[in-house]
Amino acid sequence: MNGAAGHGASVRIEACGKTFADGTRALEPATLDIARGETLVLLGPSGCGKTTMLRIIAGLELPDPGGMVLFDDKDVTSIPIERRNVGMVFQSYALFPNMTVADNIAYGLKIRGVSKEERAARVAELVTLTNITGLENRRIDQLSGGQRQRVALARAVAIRPRILLLDEPLTALDAALRDRLRGELNRLLRELGITTIYVTHDQAEAMELGDRIVVMRKGEIVQIGTPREVYFAPESRFVAEFIGAANIVEGPIERGDLVLPGGRQPIGGDTSQPSTVAMIRPESIIIVDTANAALSGTIDSVGFIGDRQRLVVSGACIKPINVDAPNTIKVEVGDRVGLLIPPGAVRLLPAEN
Amino acid sequence: MRDRLIFTGQLVFTMGVAAFLVVPAILSISAGVTANYFRGISSGVTLQWVAQVWNLYYDTILLSFLIAFATLAVTLIVGVPAAYALHTRGGRLSRLIEEIITLPIAIPGLAIALALLLTYGGFRSFRASWLFILTGHVIFTMPFMVRSVMAVFATVDVKTLDEGAASLGASPARRFLEVIVPNAAPGILAGALMVVTLSLGEFNLTWMLHTPLTKTLPIGLADSYASMRLEVASAYTLIFFVMIIPLLVAMQMLADQGARK
Numbered sequence: 325m326n327g328a329a330g331h332g333a334s335v336r337i338e339a340c341g342k343t344f345a346d347g348t349r350a351l352e353p354a355t356l357d358i359a360r361g362e363t364l365v366l367l368g369p370s371g372c373g374k375t376t377m378l379r380i381i382a383g384l385e386l387p388d389p390g391g392m393v394l395f396d397d398k399d400v401t402s403i404p405i406e407r408r409n410v411g412m413v414f415q416s417y418a419l420f421p422n423m424t425v426a427d428n429i430a431y432g433l434k435i436r437g438v439s440k441e442e443r444a445a446r447v448a449e450l451v452t453l454t455n456i457t458g459l460e461n462r463r464i465d466q467l468s469g470g471q472r473q474r475v476a477l478a479r480a481v482a483i484r485p486r487i488l489l490l491d492e493p494l495t496a497l498d499a500a501l502r503d504r505l506r507g508e509l510n511r512l513l514r515e516l517g518i519t520t521i522y523v524t525h526d527q528a529e530a531m532e533l534g535d536r537i538v539v540m541r542k543g544e545i546v547q548i549g550t551p552r553e554v555y556f557a558p559e560s561r562f563v564a565e566f567i568g569a570a571n572i573v574e575g576p577i578e579r580g581d582l583v584l585p586g587g588r589q590p591i592g593g594d595t596s597q598p599s600t601v602a603m604i605r606p607e608s609i610i611i612v613d614t615a616n617a618a619l620s621g622t623i624d625s626v627g628f629i630g631d632r633q634r635l636v637v638s639g640a641c642i643k644p645i646n647v648d649a650p651n652t653i654k655v656e657v658g659d660r661v662g663l664l665i666p667p668g669a670v671r672l673l674p675a676e677n
Numbered sequence: 678m679r680d681r682l683i684f685t686g687q688l689v690f691t692m693g694v695a696a697f698l699v700v701p702a703i704l705s706i707s708a709g710v711t712a713n714y715f716r717g718i719s720s721g722v723t724l725q726w727v728a729q730v731w732n733l734y735y736d737t738i739l740l741s742f743l744i745a746f747a748t749l750a751v752t753l754i755v756g757v758p759a760a761y762a763l764h765t766r767g768g769r770l771s772r773l774i775e776e777i778i779t780l781p782i783a784i785p786g787l788a789i790a791l792a793l794l795l796t797y798g799g800f801r802s803f804r805a806s807w808l809f810i811l812t813g814h815v816i817f818t819m820p821f822m823v824r825s826v827m828a829v830f831a832t833v834d835v836k837t838l839d840e841g842a843a844s845l846g847a848s849p850a851r852r853f854l855e856v857i858v859p860n861a862a863p864g865i866l867a868g869a870l871m872v873v874t875l876s877l878g879e880f881n882l883t884w885m886l887h888t889p890l891t892k893t894l895p896i897g898l899a900d901s902y903a904s905m906r907l908e909v910a911s912a913y914t915l916i917f918f919v920m921i922i923p924l925l926v927a928m929q930m931l932a933d934q935g936a937r938k
C-alpha cells in the first residue's frame with residue numbers, strides 16, 4: 325500500500341559524542357547499529373542524551389569531531405537535514421500555522437517538485453492512513469492535540485523518508501489519548517516498515533513500540549536489548565528500576581539461597597559470590613499460606629487498583645517490598661503471608677552504586 | 678441615580694478632553710477650505726488653497742511617498758532578516774547589536790542628521806539626491822521594524838518551525854520565505870505601517886538633510902507656514918491628514934486583529 329514499505333535505510337552511528345559550546349557533555353561517544361526497517365527506541369530520563377542522539381542522526385546537530393553517521397553505509401555526517409531524506413516528528417509538532425492541514429502534509433512533496441495532482445492524491449492517502457479525513461482544509465490552530473500529532477506524522481511520512489525520527493511524539497497528550505495513539509502508531513510503523521528511531525522517557529511506550537530499546541543515562545548507553553530482555557534481564561539497578569516496577573533486595577548467599585530477614589529464597593544463576601543485590605518484579609511474587617513458602621512477611625498496606633492489588637509487605641526483606649497480587653485474594657493489613665518466588669524470577673544485579 | 682450622575686460627569690469630562698484635542702485639528706483643516714480666514718467661514722468655502730498647495734508642492738508630496746516606500750523596502754529587505762538573525766543567534770553580541778539598532782529612537786534626529794552631514798556631506802551627488810534623506814529615514818525607522826518583527830519571533834517557536842521545514846527538505850532560503858516570513862506577518866505588517874507613517878511625518882532629521890530640490894511633506898508644510906498665507910498652510914495640513922489618516926486606521930485595525938488572535 326505504500327512505496328516506502330520495506331525501503332528504510334540502515335543507520336550506523338560511530339563514536340558520536342556531543343559537547344555543547346558551554347562545555348556541557350550531552351552525549352558520551354556512542355556507537356550504535358540500527359537495522360533496515362527496525363524500530364529502535366531511545367529511552368531514558370530527561371537529560372540522558374536521547375534527544376541529542378536523535379538530533380545527530382537527523383542532521384540537526386553535528387557530532388563532536390571523530391563521530392560519524394552512516395545511512396546504508398554511506399557517510400552522511402556533514403550532510404544537512406534537508407538533504408538526508410529523513411522524516412521527523414517533533415515533540416511540539418512544528419506544524420506551520422500559516423498553512424492548512426493539507427498544505428502542511430504536502431509541503432515536503434512541493435519542495436521535491438511533485439505535481440499538484442500527485443500531491444493531492446498522496447494527501448488523501450495519508451489522511452486516511454492517519455484517521456484525519458475531513459480536516460484537510462482546517463487551520464492548525466483549529467486542531468486538537470491528538471489531531472496535530474496525526475498531521476505531524478502524516479507530514480513526516482508523506483515524503484517517503486528512508487528513516488523516520490520521532491522525538492517524544494506523544495508526550496504532549498493526555499494519558500487516555502496517549503494510550504490509544506500508541507496503539508495506532510504501532511500499527512502504522514509496522515505497516516510502513518521504515519527504519520524508525522523513537523525517543524521517549526515513557527517505558528510503556530518504549531516496550532510496546534520498540535523492536536529494540538536503548539536505555540540511556542547521563543549521556544551514556546547503559547543497555548541495549550529487546551523489550552523482554554531489558555524487562556526480564558536488566559543488567560544494572562538503574563535499568564531494573566527505570567523499566568517497570570522493581571524490588572531491589574540485598575543479602576548474603578548461603579548454599580545457593582539468598583538469606584533474607586523473612587527466610588531463605590532460592591536463586592537461579594551465579595551463587596558463588598558471598599552476597600548479592602537482586603531484583604524481583606512485584607508481579608512475580610505469589611502470595612501463599614506461610615506454611616507453603618520459605619519466605620514470609622507481614623502486610624503493611626493493601627492498594628486496590630482494579631485489575632490487581634498492590635501490597636506492601638515488610639519483614640521479608642530488609643526494606644518493605646511491593647507485591648502485585650490478583651484482585652481476587654482476600655488479605656488485610658497485619659496478615660502474615662508466605663511469599664513464593666520462582667528462583668528464575670530473582671535477577672542478580674552487579675554490585676554497583 | 679448616583680451612578681447616572683457619575684456616568685454623566687465622566688462622559689462630559691471625556692468629551693471635554695477629546696474636544697480639547699480635536700478642535701485645533703478641525704479648525705486647522707477648516708481654515709484650509711475657508712476663502713478668507715480673517716473674515717471667517719462666512720467668507721465662503723473653497724478648494725482653491727488645496728489646489729494651490731497641490732500645484733506648488735505636488736512634487737514634494739510625491740517625493741515624500743517615494744522616500745516612504747523606499748524606506749519601507751529597505752527596512753523590509755534588511756530589517757526582517759536582521760531581526761531573524763538576531764533572534765536565532767541570541768547571545769551577548771546580538772543584544773548589543775539590537776541596542777545599537779535601537780539607539781536612533783533615543784538620539785535626537787538633529788544629531789543623526791549632523792553626523793550624516795559630517796560624514797557624507799562631501800559626496801556632492803549623494804548629498805544632493807533624495808537618497809541622502811532615505812539614508813536618514815532608514816536609520817530612524819529601522820528599530821521600529823526590527824523590534825516589531827522580533828516581538829513576533831518571541832511568541833512563535835521559529836526555531837522548531839525552521840527545523841520542521843528543514844526536515845521536509847526545504848533549503849534555508851525557502852524556509853525563510855515560506856515558513857518564517859508568513860508566520861511573522863503580523864509583526865512585519867505592523868512594522869511596515871509604522872515605518873511608512875514615521876517616514877511620511879519625519880521632520881527634524883529631514884529638515885537638516887533636505888535641499889531645495891529634496892523636500893518632503895513636513896518640510897513643505899514648514900515652508901508654507903513660514904512663507905505663505907495661513908489658508909495655504911492649513912490646506913497643506915488637510916492634504917497631510919487625508920494621506921496619513923487611512924494609514925493610521927489600517928495600523929489600528931491590524932493591531933486589533935493581532936490582539937484578537
